[in-house]
Amino acid sequence: MAIKVHGSPMSTATMRVAACLIEKDLDFELVPVDMVSGEHKKHPYLSLNPFGQVPAFEDGDLKLFESRAITQYIAHVYADNGYQLILQDPKKMPIMSVWMEVEGQKFEPHASKLTWELGIKPIIGMTTDDDAVKESEVQLSKVLDIYETRLAESKYLGGDSFTLVDLHHIPNIYYLMSTKVKEVFDSRPRVSAWCADILARPAWVKGLEKLQK
Amino acid sequence: MAIKVHGSPMSTATMRVAACLIEKDLDFELVPVDMVSGEHKKHPYLSLNPFGQVPAFEDGDLKLFESRAITQYIAHVYADNGYQLILQDPKKMPIMSVWMEVEGQKFEPHASKLTWELGIKPIIGMTTDDDAVKESEVQLSKVLDIYETRLAESKYLGGDSFTLVDLHHIPNIYYLMSTKVKEVFDSRPRVSAWCADILARPAWVKGLEKLQK
Numbered sequence: 398m399a400i401k402v403h404g405s406p407m408s409t410a411t412m413r414v415a416a417c418l419i420e421k422d423l424d425f426e427l428v429p430v431d432m433v434s435g436e437h438k439k440h441p442y443l444s445l446n447p448f449g450q451v452p453a454f455e456d457g458d459l460k461l462f463e464s465r466a467i468t469q470y471i472a473h474v475y476a477d478n479g480y481q482l483i484l485q486d487p488k489k490m491p492i493m494s495v496w497m498e499v500e501g502q503k504f505e506p507h508a509s510k511l512t513w514e515l516g517i518k519p520i521i522g523m524t525t526d527d528d529a530v531k532e533s534e535v536q537l538s539k540v541l542d543i544y545e546t547r548l549a550e551s552k553y554l555g556g557d558s559f560t561l562v563d564l565h566h567i568p569n570i571y572y573l574m575s576t577k578v579k580e581v582f583d584s585r586p587r588v589s590a591w592c593a594d595i596l597a598r599p600a601w602v603k604g605l606e607k608l609q610k
Numbered sequence: 611m612a613i614k615v616h617g618s619p620m621s622t623a624t625m626r627v628a629a630c631l632i633e634k635d636l637d638f639e640l641v642p643v644d645m646v647s648g649e650h651k652k653h654p655y656l657s658l659n660p661f662g663q664v665p666a667f668e669d670g671d672l673k674l675f676e677s678r679a680i681t682q683y684i685a686h687v688y689a690d691n692g693y694q695l696i697l698q699d700p701k702k703m704p705i706m707s708v709w710m711e712v713e714g715q716k717f718e719p720h721a722s723k724l725t726w727e728l729g730i731k732p733i734i735g736m737t738t739d740d741d742a743v744k745e746s747e748v749q750l751s752k753v754l755d756i757y758e759t760r761l762a763e764s765k766y767l768g769g770d771s772f773t774l775v776d777l778h779h780i781p782n783i784y785y786l787m788s789t790k791v792k793e794v795f796d797s798r799p800r801v802s803a804w805c806a807d808i809l810a811r812p813a814w815v816k817g818l819e820k821l822q823k
Contacts, residue, residue: 462708495675501711501715502714
């Protein structure tokens with residue numbers, strides 16, 4: 398049975414899962430969820446994701462939600478397909494896991510707030526909350542200072558090769574590179590080079606094309 | 611070499627790691643970090659956790675931070691010790707992983723805010739922000755509505771047995787049970803029974819004793 402991703406092309410979490418599937422050379426059907434009419438907040442969609450958010454994921458009988466749980470499932474179950482997104486060395490995997498948590502707990506809260514305020518609100522005609530932007534920018538800068546140091550000792554955040562850790566960051570960075578927050582990334586040379594590198598992944602470029610078709 | 615946990619008895623993240631180690635019957639040394647004097651924001655502690663937060667973890671040469679990455683390391687590497695905290699069935703593990711992300715992404719932001727405002731600020735002589743409490747209580751209630759439904763179909767959040775998913779919740783719930791937010795848990799019968807169950811885990815009780823000694 399085919400893999401299905403129920404989601405929206407604008408959603409960073411949908412983008413995250415699509416990029417992961419393409420890195421793994423896996424074919425999938427994108428099932429559009431009409432967020433304008435609130436389809437994600439109603440049944441039957443809520444049976445796929447009780448939090449009423451996108452994406453929801455189906456692989457045969459298995460139904461999952463939460464983008465980072467989905468990407469981990471894909472990376473582990475399809476370990477032999479496409480690009481290897483996890484470090485299997487037992488000494489390196491726990492370090493990758495640390496930086497995976499850093500993305501979810503430290504980067505995501507501020508980056509997603511900025512993506513919402515500066516990347517998405519203008520598109521859907523809402524007014525940006527400048528105070529929220531200022532606060533999130535300060536917090537994100539602190540995180541990126543630590544990334545700058547980390548990237549001096551390791552080519553990628555999770556280790557020496559591109560992994561799920563880096564992939565999880567891409568969708569927010571993609572949005573923020575078209576906003577004034579680009580400066581916060583660009584002013585840190587290693588972070589800036591890392592952003593350019595991960596945004597140039599062919600799987601990411603192909604994922605964007607597939608979503609925006 | 612012995613396992614070391616650098617942390618503070620008041621910290622929910624330190625508690626999370628301690629409870630996990632005790633569930634796994636692993637001995638460890640608790641190395642106190644003096645947060646009052648800001649030891650966690652200075653070198654050499656920053657070499658253990660660049661974010662300047664507790665805990666930091668050492669198992670021989672391996673140094674980790676981020677409590678959820680540490681517990682995952684312990685649960686996987688010491689799979690054969692003590693209580694089995696992960697579901698190894700390949701159909702059940704991805705579902706556990708979904709609910710692990712739910713804890714980190716949906717429960718933790720609101721629960722930790724409430725723990726800080728109502729559980730910790732009064733102890734350290736700071737003033738509670740009532741607006742922040744009100745907002746977080748509303749958001750936490752929505753999450754607990756979904757937990758109430760989930761717990762109708764599954765005895766524990768991650769599956770039929772107690773796993774890391776439930777364990778990750780315990781420290782915030784422990785604090786919140788001594789605050790007015792207890793009502794938000796108690797008004798949902800399945801959530802209330804689940805809280806009573808997981809707070810009564812002997813490993814949790816033993817962990818609290820060890821931390822508070």
